[in-house]
Amino acid sequence: MQNPPVDRAETGHTVEELGESGLLARILERLSPAATATVGPGDDAAVLRPRGEIVVTSDTMVEGPDFRRAWHSGFELGWKLAATNLSDVAAMGARPIGLTVSIACPADLPVAYLERLAEGLDAACRTLAPGCGVVGGDLGRAPVLTAAVTALGDLGGRRPVLRSGAHAGDVVAYAGDLGLAGLGLSLLFDRAATTRGKRTTARWASCGPSTPRHWPRSWHRRRRSGSGSRPRSAARRR
Secondary structure: OOOOOOOOOOOOOEHHHHHHHHHHHHHHOOOOOOOOEEEOEOEOOOEEOOOOOEEEEEEEEEEOOOEOOOOOOHHHHHHHHHHHHHHHHHHOOOEEEEEEEEEEEOOOOEHHHHHHHHHHHHHHHHHHOOOOOEEEEEEEEOOOOEEEEEEEEEOOOOOOOOHHHOOOOOEEEEEOOOOHHHHHHHHHHHOOEOOOOOEOOOOOHHHOOOOHHHHHHHHOOOOOOOOOOOOEEEEEOO
16 A cells, blocks of 8 residues: 555544535545546446446445544545455456445544545555546445445456356465454554544454454454455466
8 A cells, every 4th residue: 555645634624514515526636537437426427438348346334343533544444445346356357447435424524534535545546456446426424434335347358257166276366465454453452442542442342352362363254354455366277
């Protein structure tokens, strides 16, 4: 992940004070266009021009069970939102071409946090999938910050790489360092912080077992990890 830009003090306007149209303008000016988009954000729907069959995947992250703002800057959360979906598209053998991002947040959330989130989304797309970009989405209100991302990929005439395609004797390749997500999560729980950033020994029941040593073995089987991406594997016949 690239080094995030230095966050400005997250005071100033809140989401409620700025309003939806003002917030949308702040977000869109931080996003690069998708190469295949003939109609991008701002209309009723986006229009893309792919070359082959389309791969679609979605992921939702909710503050609390999936991330904590005390542990994620806006930039880091934006990177994580993009990376988890881009990796799913790549695992299918497709080239990511666009993301839609829907965000619901509390009225008192600082606008600066969402600005950094948009910058993280854009940086992840430019770094991990050049030519891919945010092509649309939605904004709404919710008691806690919630983000749903849908990623679109273009197979470009290739056949999809399916889990069911693996056979004995295939070569299995993976990207990333196995176990680091679980280790990182354990470290975060060791230095546990509340959503307000205060150090505490308390842990949220919704986040799992009460002792960090129980996490690494079970956490790698969960869909989401504590890092911005997760190792993915693909099998190919010799």
